[in-house]
Amino acid sequence: MVKNPRLAKAIMDCGWNQFVQMLEYKSEWYGKEVIRVNPHYTSRDCSSCGFRTESMPLSTREWTCEKCGAEHHRDVNAALNILAAGHAVKTCGADVRPAVLRNGRLTALKQEA
Numbered sequence: 001m002v003k004n005p006r007l008a009k010a011i012m013d014c015g016w017n018q019f020v021q022m023l024e025y026k027s028e029w030y031g032k033e034v035i036r037v038n039p040h041y042t043s044r045d046c047s048s049c050g051f052r053t054e055s056m057p058l059s060t061r062e063w064t065c066e067k068c069g070a071e072h073h074r075d076v077n078a079a080l081n082i083l084a085a086g087h088a089v090k091t092c093g094a095d096v097r098p099a100v101l102r103n104g105r106l107t108a109l110k111q112e113a
Contacts, residue, residue: 004058035086039078046070047080 020034027034044053051067056074064071 033090035090037082037085039082042081042085043074043078045077045081047072047077047084 024034041052044056045051046053046065046068048070049065049068051065053063053066056063061074062072063074
């Protein structure tokens with residue numbers, strides 16, 4: 001997103017590190033846990049079957065999976081993938097692929113070395 005000249009200044013001015021520190025402090029205060037998830041490809045990976053679309057311009061807001069035919073809103077799909085990846089990290093450990101929704105349930109996919 002920083003590569004986009006219209007968004008770069010606003011994104012860089014946000015102070016993400018300070019935001020994360022506050023989030024971690026507050027979550028610890030309330031007995032919660034912050035799990036950092038790699039956001040790469042979360043909007044391009046199908047949250048239903050895990051298929052990754054080759055390329056998708058930022059202007060594409062809704063798309064249909066080529067493999068399973070599921071219809072997605074880009075931001076909702078990314079949120080589901082991030083939720084699944086956070087769930088997978090919490091249950092299986094850090095060495096997992098983002099999990100996918102199967103039959104309405106999160107499925108963690110452990111990566112073997």
